[in-house]
Amino acid sequence: MPEMPEVQGLVQFLAGKLVPRGAAPAVVRDLQLGSFAVLKTADVSPAELSGKAFTDVERRGKFLVLSFDDAHLVLHLARAGWLRWSDTMPDAPLRPGKGMIAMRLRCSQPAGYGFDLIEAGTRKSAAAYLVRDVLDVPGVKRLGPDALDITEQEFVAMMRGHRNQLKGLLRDQSFIAGIGNAYSDEILHAARLSPFTLAANLDDGQLAALHTSMHTVLGTAITEAAGKPAKELKDAKRRAMQVHGRTGENCPVCGDVVREVSFADSALQYCATCQTGGKPLADRRTSKFLK
Incomplete structure (x- = not known):
């Protein structure tokens, strides 16, 4: 997408x-x-x-x-x-x-x-x-604020006390606009956070790190896309992914295998060592998450 x-x-x-x-x-x-x-x-x-x-x-x-x-x-x-x-x-x-x-x-x-x-x-x-x-x-x-327009202070205030999981919040266009399945995986990997962590459980330091990762990942991707013909943009996106779409490959940060959680019509990818303390996440194929 x-x-x-x-x-x-x-x-x-x-x-x-x-x-x-x-x-x-x-x-x-x-x-x-x-x-x-x-x-x-x-x-x-x-x-x-x-x-x-x-x-x-x-x-x-x-x-x-x-x-x-x-x-x-x-x-x-x-x-x-x-x-x-x-x-x-x-x-x-x-x-x-x-x-x-x-x-x-x-x-x-x-x-x-x-x-x-x-x-x-x-x-x-x-x-x-x-x-x-x-x-x-x-x-x-219905769009929320654009992801790159949100300051750190605004982001912390938006996320503090929110009971939703991070993966779903980042993808919710009425909450933050512009992020989908791929870049939410990449942002959470860069921030070293589990996709299933509740926003309410993060302290201000973790929220600040997540905000930095959001800006860095998206900003880098926009810079890489600049000047490319339309026909090259999708391939450039795939090549730049660290974990998304790379199930079974090695994490470029720690070398652990990239794992996947599948749902009815989508999937997420993550690194257990970088994001979940080494613990693999349960496969939630029947979960309503992301619905």
Whole structure:
């Protein structure tokens, strides 16, 4: 799932293409739907974007926001969505219901520019919203503060006394925006904390360390993503992971084996030596955690 660093990388890449400094902005030729289910709103019709110039590209949590003078195209890539950019988009119209393409945006200026919103797998959850106000998107309206905007003092106050487990809190977009399954694993590993520890059980020093790890892990990932083409961002993310997605490999910090806890539709990875005092966590396949 694309998280804050990858979405920020997409923002930087798309801004260079669609609203380049010192040059005219790109202009929409058309917006076509490969899946009618991907469009979640009816405030603005796809036809209304034709002829509009881009004014901005930004990120809200894990949402990608493409703006025009009087409208916004807001994208959420969900678990398996991504943007596939091309400098030479095909002229043939998109055929709905064929393949992985959920949506296609083509530009008339520069001619040929554009991207496809694609989604792998059978579980389709990527979403597009055409709205007048970004806050008309329910998921954006519910967002908590951006992870990188939270000061240490604010973070300690937010977490103190909270009865939820750390893994779930870090992933809760209404609590802290931008962090998903992968980077929550990485942040907790860097902070040397168990994913199942209750926030209420941490002292101020541990909370400060967790805040530092959150900023360091996300900041490093954003720096690494900067300047990379859209097609390289996901692979760069995977290569940089210390524990997430590395079950059975050796922890790069202590050399212990990276372990996994599986759930119905996801999994987390951790190092027992670094995070749980050497004690492996129980496999909670029937747990409601992360639900």
